[in-house]
Amino acid sequence: MKPLTHQIAALVRQAIQKAQNAGELPQADIPAIDIKPPRKPEQGDYGASVALALSKGMSKPPLDIANIIAKHMTKPDFISAVEVAPPGFVNIRLDENWIRDMVNILITSGDTFGALDIGAGKRAQVEFLSANPTGPITIGRSRGAILGDGIARVLEATGYTVEREYYFNNAGVQMHNLGESLRIRYLKELGQDIEIPDMDKFYQGEYLIDYAKDLITEKGDSLKDTDWEVFKEYAEKRMFGWIQETCTRIGIKHDVFFNENTLYDTGVVWEILDDLKARGHVYTSVVREGETDEVKAENAHLKPAQWFRSTTFGDEEDRVLVKSNGEATYTLPDIAYHINKINRGFDLLVNILGADHFTQAQVVRRGVVALGYDPELIHVVHVQMVSVVRDGKPFKGSTRRGLFDTLDELIDLTSADAIRYFLLQRSPDSHLKFDINVAVSQGNENPVYYIQYAHVRCAGILREAAVRGVNIDGADLSLLGAEELTFLRKCLELPDIMQIASENLSPHTIAFYAMELANAFHPMYDRVRAFADGIDPDLQKSRLAFYSATKAMFKRVLDLLDMTSPERM
RNA sequence: GGGCAUGUAGCUCAGUGGAUUAGAGUGUUUGGCUACGGACCAAAAAGUCGGGGGUUCGAAUCCCUCCAUGCUCACCA
Numbered sequence A: 001m002k003p004l005t006h007q008i009a010a011l012v013r014q015a016i017q018k019a020q021n022a023g024e025l026p027q028a029d030i031p032a033i034d035i036k037p038p039r040k041p042e043q044g045d046y047g048a049s050v051a052l053a054l055s056k057g058m059s060k061p062p063l064d065i066a067n068i069i070a071k072h073m074t075k076p077d078f079i080s081a082v083e084v085a086p087p088g089f090v091n092i093r094l095d096e097n098w099i100r101d102m103v104n105i106l107i108t109s110g111d112t113f114g115a116l117d118i119g120a121g122k123r124a125q126v127e128f129l130s131a132n133p134t135g136p137i138t139i140g141r142s143r144g145a146i147l148g149d150g151i152a153r154v155l156e157a158t159g160y161t162v163e164r165e166y167y168f169n170n171a172g173v174q175m176h177n178l179g180e181s182l183r184i185r186y187l188k189e190l191g192q193d194i195e196i197p198d199m200d201k202f203y204q205g206e207y208l209i210d211y212a213k214d215l216i217t218e219k220g221d222s223l224k225d226t227d228w229e230v231f232k233e234y235a236e237k238r239m240f241g242w243i244q245e246t247c248t249r250i251g252i253k254h255d256v257f258f259n260e261n262t263l264y265d266t267g268v269v270w271e272i273l274d275d276l277k278a279r280g281h282v283y284t285s286v287v288r289e290g291e292t293d294e295v296k297a298e299n300a301h302l303k304p305a306q307w308f309r310s311t312t313f314g315d316e317e318d319r320v321l322v323k324s325n326g327e328a329t330y331t332l333p334d335i336a337y338h339i340n341k342i343n344r345g346f347d348l349l350v351n352i353l354g355a356d357h358f359t360q361a362q363v364v365r366r367g368v369v370a371l372g373y374d375p376e377l378i379h380v381v382h383v384q385m386v387s388v389v390r391d392g393k394p395f396k397g398s399t400r401r402g403l404f405d406t407l408d409e410l411i412d413l414t415s416a417d418a419i420r421y422f423l424l425q426r427s428p429d430s431h432l433k434f435d436i437n438v439a440v441s442q443g444n445e446n447p448v449y450y451i452q453y454a455h456v457r458c459a460g461i462l463r464e465a466a467v468r469g470v471n472i473d474g475a476d477l478s479l480l481g482a483e484e485l486t487f488l489r490k491c492l493e494l495p496d497i498m499q500i501a502s503e504n505l506s507p508h509t510i511a512f513y514a515m516e517l518a519n520a521f522h523p524m525y526d527r528v529r530a531f532a533d534g535i536d537p538d539l540q541k542s543r544l545a546f547y548s549a550t551k552a553m554f555k556r557v558l559d560l561l562d563m564t565s566p567e568r569m
Numbered sequence B: 001g002g003g004c005a006u007g008u009a010g011c012u013c014a015g016u017g018g019a020u021u022a023g024a025g026u027g028u029u030u031g032g033c034u035a036c037g038g039a040c041c042a043a044a045a046a047g048u049c050g051g052g053g054g055u056u057c058g059a060a061u062c063c064c065u066c067c068a069u070g071c072u073c074a075c076c077a
Helices: A004-021 A050-058 A062-072 A096-100 A102-112 A139-157 A173-189 A207-219 A228-250 A260-265 A268-278 A293-298 A331-343 A355-370 A407-413 A416-424 A436-440 A447-468 A482-491 A494-503 A508-527 A537-560
Strands: A046-048 A079-085 A089-094 A123-127 A161-168 A256-259 A282-285 A305-308 A319-322 A348-354 A378-383 A386-390 A393-395 A432-435
Touching (some): A004 A046, A004 A089, A004 A494, A062 A089, A096 A102, A139 A407, A139 A494, A139 A537, A228 A416, A319 A331, A331 A348, A348 A355, A355 A378, A407 A436, A416 A432, A416 A436, A416 A447, A416 A508, A432 A436, A494 A508
Parallel strands (some): A123 A161
Antiparallel strands (some): A079 A089, A386 A393
């Protein structure tokens, strides 16, 4: 089904047009019609404020306009009443029997409830977690990973065919450093007295010591005169396996692993460079065009590099594509990669990056424009930093040093469900504080339990029903009262939530909704008993049907978040 | 100094121009368990929506400005 607000907005628009055609309202542009629940439930289920916005252009009091709109509104089966309220709201009441029928819909097809077709026939690609495989996944990086997978799930649920891709940066200096670091560990493990070089470049993670030991077990000292490349290959392979293992633990599975190396192997990187040159966007120089003599003198010792004249496309300064030593910077293959993605024919490209990559993403975007491609296809979602807190104090780590704040460690301490929810519940724009103590806790402050407990309670009712031999055949839904209807109204919001989450690439709205849904459930559960003393068999049946639907609803929402739906806790 | 983002209850955060009274969770205070599992429920207190201007019927939301915080401005990736 389509979101109710969109269906109602269409009806309001039709009513305005009918009134205009009948000469009861003057011709005027109709603005976007926003449908929201009124502040107070007794004012109706949904309301439109469009009469207020039309008042000026139509030179009529908003209340009059609202009355005319209401008069021309058609009422499909889901609407029972259209009312007008000052200063000019058009309010809609849903038909209660239609709402009750939600129970049947949820029982029979709850697993697809809220699915939309806005991406039908379209292919989307979500690229996330891409990085040098120089270390395990940290908590900081896991935010982008969870968000990327969350976005992919939302897009799937709203009709897109989705590919999840990992761009594997296995070329470049950092990987060289990783190989060199392993080589040194290997030689040290062999007993050689080697000084650990420049701390900035050396990866200190203890896992490299383990890898070195494993290498000695496998190959003995046969690699002692080998250079860094063999070690890089080995470290990369091990690291890749580790990262994938962690992904599996948290429920993330990529469909495509794209190796940066292939861009070099196929020569695409240099084709892109030639294309940029042919278009006149590249120049060869020691320093940027227009630099002062002072800067020129400082850099006089360098050989010329090749520069992308990105200032043509609004950049603050030009960027190096090929260093004076002849190697490409990260920028050039990154542009080539994005061109590659565009050429694969996706309708939507989503790229999850840390906020620290903002400038880089802008440069790539300008490169795409310079090559004559449409950058609008590419949606970059920047996640703000995660600051990890433990016992009220900042908790920091670094991929290059030891094993601090890894996602693995956090999964060990908490659960995949808790991490999923915590990292998904906030807007990507917010600076997320991850409190390890809260995530670890099994108490009230942890919303994961509150949501899952709703599902557990429903499961408990179903178990009780089985014991009592009660089933839902022939349940009379008209027996469901105001409390149940309030909850079902909340369920009806899911399609709207899905649309917002899909269009804005914001799965956190679903996480919030899950909390609201649980918040609507628990108070009702306390008052609406299925099997307490004195409840007659017909009412037991209808309430059992209702809780069966409720269970399906929580299962659906938890599935959307890729969280488990426990039967017991 | 430039760019991006953030600033909403003690804390963590929703809120994509609409309803005399700005929401949720948590925390605080008070009350409720012979239970379809209390990991729950009920109630209360708690806010100059960072400050100041502006736009209009109407602003937490849009514009300007100032303040504060994070990230970023490499021939690193």
